[in-house]
Amino acid sequence: MPETLALKINGQLVEVPSGTSVAAALLIASQPFRLSVIGEPRAALCGMGICFECRAVVNGRAHRRTCQLFCEAGMTVETNL
Protein backbone atom coordinates (compact mmCIF):
# COMPACT_ATOMS: atom_id res chain seq x y z
CA MET A 1 0.00 0.00 0.00
CA PRO A 2 1.42 3.39 -0.94
CA GLU A 3 1.54 6.08 1.67
CA THR A 4 -1.39 8.50 1.44
CA LEU A 5 -2.03 12.08 2.42
CA ALA A 6 -5.13 14.23 2.79
CA LEU A 7 -5.83 17.64 1.30
CA LYS A 8 -8.92 19.83 0.98
CA ILE A 9 -10.40 20.37 -2.47
CA ASN A 10 -13.25 22.89 -2.56
CA GLY A 11 -13.88 22.14 1.11
CA GLN A 12 -13.94 18.35 0.73
CA LEU A 13 -11.24 16.23 2.34
CA VAL A 14 -9.63 14.05 -0.34
CA GLU A 15 -7.10 11.27 0.28
CA VAL A 16 -4.51 10.60 -2.44
CA PRO A 17 -1.32 8.53 -2.74
CA SER A 18 1.74 10.65 -1.97
CA GLY A 19 3.44 11.77 -5.15
CA THR A 20 0.09 12.67 -6.72
CA SER A 21 0.02 15.97 -8.63
CA VAL A 22 -2.60 18.49 -7.60
CA ALA A 23 -4.06 18.24 -11.11
CA ALA A 24 -4.56 14.49 -10.66
CA ALA A 25 -6.15 15.09 -7.25
CA LEU A 26 -8.63 17.53 -8.80
CA LEU A 27 -9.53 14.91 -11.41
CA ILE A 28 -9.92 12.22 -8.70
CA ALA A 29 -12.23 14.63 -6.82
CA SER A 30 -14.18 15.41 -10.04
CA GLN A 31 -13.84 19.15 -9.42
CA PRO A 32 -13.45 21.92 -12.02
CA PHE A 33 -9.95 23.43 -11.86
CA ARG A 34 -11.13 26.92 -12.66
CA LEU A 35 -13.97 28.72 -14.39
CA SER A 36 -13.19 30.58 -17.60
CA VAL A 37 -14.08 34.24 -18.08
CA ILE A 38 -17.50 33.22 -19.43
CA GLY A 39 -18.03 30.71 -16.61
CA GLU A 40 -17.05 27.46 -18.32
CA PRO A 41 -15.40 24.81 -16.13
CA ARG A 42 -11.85 23.97 -17.20
CA ALA A 43 -9.46 21.11 -16.48
CA ALA A 44 -5.87 20.12 -17.18
CA LEU A 45 -5.05 19.69 -20.85
CA CYS A 46 -1.31 19.41 -21.52
CA GLY A 47 -0.26 18.20 -18.11
CA MET A 48 3.21 19.66 -18.53
CA GLY A 49 2.93 23.32 -17.52
CA ILE A 50 2.51 24.84 -20.97
CA CYS A 51 -1.20 25.44 -21.56
CA PHE A 52 -2.19 27.06 -18.24
CA GLU A 53 -5.62 25.38 -18.42
CA CYS A 54 -5.11 23.66 -15.04
CA ARG A 55 -4.79 26.80 -12.93
CA ALA A 56 -6.47 26.71 -9.53
CA VAL A 57 -6.18 28.52 -6.18
CA VAL A 58 -3.65 26.62 -4.07
CA ASN A 59 -3.16 27.60 -0.42
CA GLY A 60 -4.87 30.90 -1.21
CA ARG A 61 -2.66 31.73 -4.18
CA ALA A 62 -4.55 32.13 -7.46
CA HIS A 63 -3.44 30.88 -10.87
CA ARG A 64 -1.15 28.06 -9.73
CA ARG A 65 -0.49 25.48 -12.42
CA THR A 66 -1.68 22.38 -10.61
CA CYS A 67 0.01 19.94 -12.99
CA GLN A 68 3.33 21.31 -11.76
CA LEU A 69 2.60 20.90 -8.05
CA PHE A 70 2.62 17.81 -5.83
CA CYS A 71 -0.10 17.36 -3.21
CA GLU A 72 0.93 18.09 0.36
CA ALA A 73 -0.83 17.13 3.57
CA GLY A 74 -3.22 19.89 4.65
CA MET A 75 -3.06 21.73 1.32
CA THR A 76 -6.18 23.65 0.24
CA VAL A 77 -7.15 23.70 -3.42
CA GLU A 78 -10.04 25.76 -4.72
CA THR A 79 -11.67 26.45 -8.04
CA ASN A 80 -11.54 30.21 -8.73
CA LEU A 81 -15.21 30.99 -8.16
Added chain:
Amino acid sequence: MKSFDILVVGAGIVGSAVARECALLGWQVGVVSGGTLAGSATAAGMGHVVVMDDSPAQLALTAYSQSLWHQLAAHLPKSAEYEGCGTIWVAADDEDMVQVPAKHALYARFGIETNILSAAQLAHAEPNLRRGLIGGLLVPADGIVYPPAVASYFLAEATRLGAEIFPARAVSAAHGEVRLNTGAVLAADRIVLAVGADCKLLPALPIQRRKGHLAITDRYPGFVRHQLVELGYLKSAHTLTEDSVAFNIQPRQTGQLLIGSSRQYGSTGPEIEPEMLRRMLDRAIEYMPSLDNLSSLRTWTGFRAATPDKLPCIGSASGLSDDATLWLATGFEGLGITNAPGAARLLVAAMTAQTPAIDVTPYLPARMKAQVSMPYA
Protein backbone atom coordinates in the same frame (compact mmCIF):
# COMPACT_ATOMS: atom_id res chain seq x y z
CA MET B 1 -4.85 64.17 -57.24
CA LYS B 2 -7.32 63.55 -54.44
CA SER B 3 -8.01 66.68 -52.40
CA PHE B 4 -9.09 67.13 -48.77
CA ASP B 5 -9.84 69.88 -46.30
CA ILE B 6 -7.39 68.19 -43.96
CA LEU B 7 -4.99 65.26 -43.96
CA VAL B 8 -4.03 63.74 -40.63
CA VAL B 9 -0.75 61.84 -40.61
CA GLY B 10 -0.80 59.29 -37.79
CA ALA B 11 -3.74 57.28 -36.49
CA GLY B 12 -2.88 56.94 -32.83
CA ILE B 13 -5.36 58.23 -30.30
CA VAL B 14 -4.37 61.86 -30.99
CA GLY B 15 -4.59 61.62 -34.80
CA SER B 16 -7.86 59.71 -34.52
CA ALA B 17 -9.32 62.32 -32.15
CA VAL B 18 -8.30 65.11 -34.54
CA ALA B 19 -9.81 63.23 -37.51
CA ARG B 20 -13.11 62.78 -35.67
CA GLU B 21 -13.25 66.42 -34.55
CA CYS B 22 -12.66 67.63 -38.11
CA ALA B 23 -15.18 65.19 -39.56
CA LEU B 24 -17.74 66.56 -37.09
CA LEU B 25 -17.20 69.99 -38.70
CA GLY B 26 -18.25 68.50 -42.02
CA TRP B 27 -14.73 68.65 -43.43
CA GLN B 28 -13.35 66.20 -46.01
CA VAL B 29 -10.84 64.29 -43.89
CA GLY B 30 -8.07 61.89 -44.93
CA VAL B 31 -6.04 59.84 -42.45
CA VAL B 32 -2.64 58.42 -43.39
CA SER B 33 -1.23 55.62 -41.26
CA GLY B 34 1.64 53.34 -42.21
CA GLY B 35 1.54 50.65 -39.56
CA THR B 36 -1.18 49.02 -37.53
CA LEU B 37 -3.82 51.62 -36.66
CA ALA B 38 -3.15 52.91 -33.12
CA GLY B 39 -0.36 50.34 -32.97
CA SER B 40 2.42 52.47 -31.50
CA ALA B 41 2.45 54.45 -28.22
CA THR B 42 -1.38 54.27 -28.09
CA ALA B 43 -1.22 50.48 -27.90
CA ALA B 44 1.78 50.40 -25.57
CA GLY B 45 0.58 52.82 -22.88
CA MET B 46 -1.48 52.29 -19.76
CA GLY B 47 -4.59 54.28 -20.69
CA HIS B 48 -4.71 56.34 -17.51
CA VAL B 49 -6.94 59.42 -17.82
CA VAL B 50 -5.25 61.56 -15.21
CA VAL B 51 -5.13 65.18 -14.14
CA MET B 52 -1.44 66.05 -13.71
CA ASP B 53 -0.05 69.08 -11.95
CA ASP B 54 3.58 69.05 -13.01
CA SER B 55 3.03 72.56 -14.45
CA PRO B 56 0.06 74.98 -14.55
CA ALA B 57 -0.19 74.47 -18.32
CA GLN B 58 -0.24 70.68 -17.94
CA LEU B 59 -2.87 70.96 -15.22
CA ALA B 60 -5.05 73.19 -17.42
CA LEU B 61 -4.83 70.81 -20.39
CA THR B 62 -5.36 67.60 -18.42
CA ALA B 63 -8.27 69.11 -16.45
CA TYR B 64 -9.90 70.32 -19.68
CA SER B 65 -9.34 66.94 -21.34
CA GLN B 66 -10.69 65.07 -18.35
CA SER B 67 -13.94 67.05 -18.61
CA LEU B 68 -14.17 65.99 -22.27
CA TRP B 69 -13.59 62.33 -21.30
CA HIS B 70 -16.53 62.60 -18.93
CA GLN B 71 -18.71 63.79 -21.82
CA LEU B 72 -17.35 61.03 -24.08
CA ALA B 73 -17.76 58.22 -21.55
CA ALA B 74 -21.45 57.64 -22.26
CA HIS B 75 -20.79 57.26 -26.00
CA LEU B 76 -17.74 54.99 -25.89
CA PRO B 77 -18.23 51.35 -26.89
CA LYS B 78 -17.88 48.66 -24.24
CA SER B 79 -14.55 47.65 -25.79
CA ALA B 80 -13.13 51.01 -24.67
CA GLU B 81 -13.30 49.66 -21.09
CA TYR B 82 -13.83 53.12 -19.61
CA GLU B 83 -13.84 52.98 -15.80
CA GLY B 84 -14.06 55.99 -13.52
CA CYS B 85 -11.97 54.23 -10.88
CA GLY B 86 -10.10 57.35 -9.73
CA THR B 87 -6.43 57.78 -8.92
CA ILE B 88 -4.84 57.55 -5.49
CA TRP B 89 -1.53 59.36 -5.14
CA VAL B 90 0.25 57.38 -2.44
CA ALA B 91 2.41 59.10 0.19
CA ALA B 92 5.20 56.90 1.54
CA ASP B 93 6.85 59.38 3.90
CA ASP B 94 6.44 62.83 5.44
CA GLU B 95 8.09 64.50 2.48
CA ASP B 96 5.44 62.96 0.20
CA MET B 97 2.64 63.86 2.62
CA VAL B 98 3.62 67.53 2.57
CA GLN B 99 2.60 67.55 -1.09
CA VAL B 100 -0.89 66.24 -0.36
CA PRO B 101 -2.65 69.37 1.00
CA ALA B 102 -0.82 71.51 -1.57
CA LYS B 103 -1.97 69.24 -4.38
CA HIS B 104 -5.51 69.22 -2.96
CA ALA B 105 -5.62 73.04 -2.96
CA LEU B 106 -4.10 73.34 -6.43
CA TYR B 107 -6.56 70.87 -7.97
CA ALA B 108 -9.44 72.70 -6.28
CA ARG B 109 -8.38 75.89 -8.09
CA PHE B 110 -8.91 74.02 -11.37
CA GLY B 111 -12.29 72.71 -10.27
CA ILE B 112 -11.04 69.15 -9.61
CA GLU B 113 -12.39 67.57 -6.43
CA THR B 114 -9.92 65.49 -4.40
CA ASN B 115 -10.05 63.76 -1.01
CA ILE B 116 -7.16 63.62 1.42
CA LEU B 117 -6.76 60.09 2.81
CA SER B 118 -5.27 59.25 6.20
CA ALA B 119 -3.07 56.17 6.61
CA ALA B 120 -6.10 54.21 7.83
CA GLN B 121 -8.32 55.42 4.98
CA LEU B 122 -5.61 54.50 2.47
CA ALA B 123 -5.26 51.00 3.96
CA HIS B 124 -9.03 50.60 3.84
CA ALA B 125 -9.24 51.76 0.23
CA GLU B 126 -6.36 49.53 -0.91
CA PRO B 127 -5.77 46.64 1.50
CA ASN B 128 -2.88 45.20 -0.54
CA LEU B 129 -0.68 48.27 -0.08
CA ARG B 130 2.01 47.70 2.50
CA ARG B 131 1.44 48.86 6.07
CA GLY B 132 3.18 52.02 7.22
CA LEU B 133 2.30 54.28 4.32
CA ILE B 134 1.40 57.79 5.49
CA GLY B 135 -1.69 58.59 3.43
CA GLY B 136 -2.72 59.73 0.01
CA LEU B 137 -4.81 61.89 -2.24
CA LEU B 138 -7.81 60.40 -4.05
CA VAL B 139 -8.78 62.01 -7.36
CA PRO B 140 -12.18 60.40 -7.94
CA ALA B 141 -12.79 61.84 -11.41
CA ASP B 142 -9.71 60.21 -12.99
CA GLY B 143 -10.33 57.11 -15.03
CA ILE B 144 -8.89 54.42 -17.22
CA VAL B 145 -9.54 53.33 -20.81
CA TYR B 146 -8.27 50.81 -23.33
CA PRO B 147 -6.67 53.31 -25.72
CA PRO B 148 -6.56 51.32 -29.01
CA ALA B 149 -10.32 50.70 -28.74
CA VAL B 150 -10.94 54.42 -28.16
CA ALA B 151 -8.78 55.34 -31.17
CA SER B 152 -10.69 52.80 -33.23
CA TYR B 153 -13.99 54.36 -32.09
CA PHE B 154 -12.75 57.85 -33.03
CA LEU B 155 -11.72 56.61 -36.48
CA ALA B 156 -15.00 54.76 -36.98
CA GLU B 157 -16.87 57.99 -36.13
CA ALA B 158 -14.69 59.91 -38.60
CA THR B 159 -15.23 57.38 -41.41
CA ARG B 160 -18.98 57.26 -40.72
CA LEU B 161 -18.90 61.02 -41.42
CA GLY B 162 -17.00 60.45 -44.67
CA ALA B 163 -13.32 60.38 -43.68
CA GLU B 164 -11.02 58.20 -45.77
CA ILE B 165 -8.17 56.12 -44.34
CA PHE B 166 -5.02 55.52 -46.37
CA PRO B 167 -3.04 52.52 -45.08
CA ALA B 168 0.30 53.80 -46.34
CA ARG B 169 3.39 55.53 -45.01
CA ALA B 170 3.78 59.25 -45.64
CA VAL B 171 7.21 59.86 -47.15
CA SER B 172 6.73 63.63 -47.20
CA ALA B 173 4.11 65.99 -45.85
CA ALA B 174 4.48 69.66 -46.70
CA HIS B 175 2.95 72.57 -48.59
CA GLY B 176 -0.46 70.99 -48.87
CA GLU B 177 0.81 67.69 -50.26
CA VAL B 178 1.29 64.29 -48.67
CA ARG B 179 3.25 61.75 -50.70
CA LEU B 180 2.69 58.12 -49.84
CA ASN B 181 5.11 55.24 -50.21
CA THR B 182 2.62 53.74 -52.66
CA GLY B 183 3.44 56.60 -55.04
CA ALA B 184 0.06 58.27 -54.52
CA VAL B 185 -0.03 62.00 -53.78
CA LEU B 186 -2.83 63.56 -51.71
CA ALA B 187 -3.61 67.28 -51.45
CA ALA B 188 -5.15 69.21 -48.59
CA ASP B 189 -5.62 72.73 -47.27
CA ARG B 190 -4.10 71.60 -43.96
CA ILE B 191 -1.83 68.77 -42.88
CA VAL B 192 -1.66 67.67 -39.24
CA LEU B 193 1.32 65.66 -38.03
CA ALA B 194 0.12 63.44 -35.18
CA VAL B 195 3.15 61.22 -35.37
CA GLY B 196 4.15 60.71 -31.74
CA ALA B 197 7.89 60.20 -31.44
CA ASP B 198 8.37 59.55 -35.15
CA CYS B 199 9.60 62.96 -36.33
CA LYS B 200 11.12 62.08 -39.72
CA LEU B 201 8.58 64.28 -41.51
CA LEU B 202 9.66 67.37 -39.56
CA PRO B 203 13.18 66.88 -38.20
CA ALA B 204 13.10 70.38 -36.65
CA LEU B 205 10.77 69.01 -33.95
CA PRO B 206 12.86 68.61 -30.79
CA ILE B 207 11.18 65.40 -29.68
CA GLN B 208 13.01 62.53 -28.00
CA ARG B 209 11.89 58.95 -27.62
CA ARG B 210 11.47 58.10 -23.97
CA LYS B 211 11.27 54.38 -23.40
CA GLY B 212 8.95 52.75 -20.90
CA HIS B 213 8.38 49.18 -19.69
CA LEU B 214 5.06 47.68 -18.62
CA ALA B 215 3.98 44.32 -17.24
CA ILE B 216 0.52 42.77 -17.11
CA THR B 217 -0.57 40.08 -14.69
CA ASP B 218 -3.08 37.29 -14.80
CA ARG B 219 -6.61 38.02 -13.49
CA TYR B 220 -6.82 38.96 -9.80
CA PRO B 221 -10.18 40.75 -9.48
CA GLY B 222 -10.34 43.19 -6.57
CA PHE B 223 -6.63 43.06 -5.79
CA VAL B 224 -6.29 46.75 -6.71
CA ARG B 225 -9.29 49.11 -6.88
CA HIS B 226 -7.96 52.47 -8.03
CA GLN B 227 -5.08 53.50 -10.20
CA LEU B 228 -2.28 53.86 -7.67
CA VAL B 229 0.68 56.13 -8.25
CA GLU B 230 3.44 57.01 -5.82
CA LEU B 231 3.72 60.71 -5.04
CA GLY B 232 7.37 60.47 -5.95
CA TYR B 233 6.14 59.90 -9.53
CA LEU B 234 6.55 63.52 -10.53
CA LYS B 235 10.15 63.48 -9.37
CA SER B 236 10.65 60.44 -11.58
CA ALA B 237 8.72 61.80 -14.54
CA HIS B 238 10.48 65.15 -14.32
CA THR B 239 14.07 64.11 -14.43
CA LEU B 240 15.39 64.83 -17.91
CA THR B 241 18.55 62.89 -17.69
CA GLU B 242 18.45 59.80 -15.52
CA ASP B 243 16.68 56.50 -16.01
CA SER B 244 13.95 56.25 -13.41
CA VAL B 245 11.18 53.99 -12.14
CA ALA B 246 8.03 54.73 -10.15
CA PHE B 247 5.23 52.69 -8.61
CA ASN B 248 2.19 52.96 -10.86
CA ILE B 249 -0.42 50.20 -10.99
CA GLN B 250 -3.78 49.98 -12.72
CA PRO B 251 -6.69 47.54 -12.31
CA ARG B 252 -8.15 46.47 -15.66
CA GLN B 253 -11.79 45.43 -16.09
CA THR B 254 -10.62 41.85 -16.59
CA GLY B 255 -9.08 41.79 -13.10
CA GLN B 256 -5.62 42.00 -14.66
CA LEU B 257 -3.12 44.51 -13.29
CA LEU B 258 -0.96 46.75 -15.43
CA ILE B 259 2.29 47.48 -13.62
CA GLY B 260 4.58 50.42 -14.44
CA SER B 261 6.51 52.53 -14.83
CA SER B 262 9.97 53.23 -16.19
CA ARG B 263 11.45 56.16 -18.07
CA GLN B 264 14.62 56.09 -20.15
CA TYR B 265 16.26 58.36 -22.69
CA GLY B 266 18.82 57.15 -25.16
CA SER B 267 17.60 53.58 -25.19
CA THR B 268 16.18 53.30 -28.68
CA GLY B 269 15.59 49.56 -29.12
CA PRO B 270 12.23 48.01 -28.23
CA GLU B 271 13.73 45.07 -26.32
CA ILE B 272 12.93 44.41 -22.66
CA GLU B 273 15.84 45.43 -20.46
CA PRO B 274 15.90 42.96 -17.57
CA GLU B 275 17.62 45.42 -15.23
CA MET B 276 15.01 48.16 -15.79
CA LEU B 277 12.18 45.65 -15.54
CA ARG B 278 13.62 44.34 -12.26
CA ARG B 279 13.93 47.87 -10.83
CA MET B 280 10.37 48.68 -11.89
CA LEU B 281 8.88 45.52 -10.39
CA ASP B 282 10.96 45.85 -7.20
CA ARG B 283 9.57 49.36 -6.79
CA ALA B 284 6.01 48.05 -7.20
CA ILE B 285 6.63 45.22 -4.73
CA GLU B 286 8.05 47.74 -2.25
CA TYR B 287 4.62 49.44 -2.19
CA MET B 288 2.58 46.26 -2.61
CA PRO B 289 4.51 43.25 -1.26
CA SER B 290 1.90 40.63 -2.19
CA LEU B 291 2.41 41.47 -5.87
CA ASP B 292 5.35 39.12 -5.56
CA ASN B 293 2.89 36.19 -5.41
CA LEU B 294 1.08 37.06 -8.65
CA SER B 295 1.88 35.77 -12.13
CA SER B 296 2.84 38.17 -14.85
CA LEU B 297 1.66 37.20 -18.33
CA ARG B 298 3.56 39.61 -20.54
CA THR B 299 6.00 42.49 -20.51
CA TRP B 300 6.59 45.02 -23.27
CA THR B 301 8.01 48.44 -23.99
CA GLY B 302 6.88 51.59 -25.77
CA PHE B 303 8.15 55.05 -26.56
CA ARG B 304 6.77 58.34 -25.29
CA ALA B 305 7.24 61.44 -27.42
CA ALA B 306 9.03 63.80 -25.05
CA THR B 307 9.56 67.53 -25.54
CA PRO B 308 12.20 69.48 -23.55
CA ASP B 309 9.57 71.37 -21.50
CA LYS B 310 7.24 68.38 -20.96
CA LEU B 311 4.35 70.06 -22.78
CA PRO B 312 2.86 68.90 -26.08
CA CYS B 313 2.99 70.68 -29.43
CA ILE B 314 -0.53 71.67 -30.43
CA GLY B 315 -1.08 74.21 -33.18
CA SER B 316 0.47 75.71 -36.29
CA ALA B 317 4.00 74.53 -37.10
CA SER B 318 4.92 78.18 -37.61
CA GLY B 319 8.34 78.85 -36.13
CA LEU B 320 9.55 75.32 -36.87
CA SER B 321 8.55 75.43 -40.54
CA ASP B 322 7.67 78.15 -43.07
CA ASP B 323 4.91 75.90 -44.38
CA ALA B 324 1.57 77.56 -43.55
CA THR B 325 -0.37 74.34 -44.27
CA LEU B 326 1.42 72.38 -41.54
CA TRP B 327 -0.08 71.80 -38.07
CA LEU B 328 1.12 69.69 -35.17
CA ALA B 329 -0.45 67.53 -32.49
CA THR B 330 2.40 65.59 -30.99
CA GLY B 331 4.92 65.47 -28.13
CA PHE B 332 2.49 64.34 -25.42
CA GLU B 333 5.07 62.28 -23.46
CA GLY B 334 3.03 60.05 -21.12
CA LEU B 335 -0.20 62.03 -21.44
CA GLY B 336 -1.29 61.38 -25.01
CA ILE B 337 -4.28 59.32 -23.95
CA THR B 338 -5.49 61.84 -21.37
CA ASN B 339 -4.91 64.85 -23.59
CA ALA B 340 -6.12 63.54 -26.97
CA PRO B 341 -9.69 64.92 -26.70
CA GLY B 342 -8.50 68.32 -25.46
CA ALA B 343 -5.75 68.57 -28.05
CA ALA B 344 -8.18 67.79 -30.87
CA ARG B 345 -10.58 70.52 -29.72
CA LEU B 346 -7.83 73.11 -29.28
CA LEU B 347 -6.32 72.33 -32.67
CA VAL B 348 -9.67 72.65 -34.44
CA ALA B 349 -10.37 75.92 -32.61
CA ALA B 350 -7.04 77.27 -33.87
CA MET B 351 -7.69 76.11 -37.44
CA THR B 352 -11.16 77.67 -37.51
CA ALA B 353 -10.14 80.87 -35.67
CA GLN B 354 -12.52 80.11 -32.79
CA THR B 355 -11.75 81.08 -29.21
CA PRO B 356 -10.21 78.01 -27.52
CA ALA B 357 -11.59 76.73 -24.19
CA ILE B 358 -8.21 77.30 -22.51
CA ASP B 359 -5.15 79.43 -23.28
CA VAL B 360 -3.15 77.56 -25.94
CA THR B 361 0.00 79.69 -25.74
CA PRO B 362 1.98 77.15 -23.65
CA TYR B 363 1.43 74.43 -26.27
CA LEU B 364 2.23 76.40 -29.42
CA PRO B 365 4.98 74.65 -31.38
CA ALA B 366 6.72 77.98 -32.06
CA ARG B 367 8.06 77.96 -28.48
CA MET B 368 10.25 75.01 -29.51
CA LYS B 369 12.24 77.21 -31.87
CA ALA B 370 14.37 78.49 -29.01
CA GLN B 371 14.75 75.00 -27.57
CA VAL B 372 15.86 73.16 -30.67
CA SER B 373 19.43 73.27 -29.46
CA MET B 374 18.56 72.45 -25.84
CA PRO B 375 20.71 69.48 -24.88
CA TYR B 376 19.39 66.13 -23.78
CA ALA B 377 21.56 63.79 -21.80
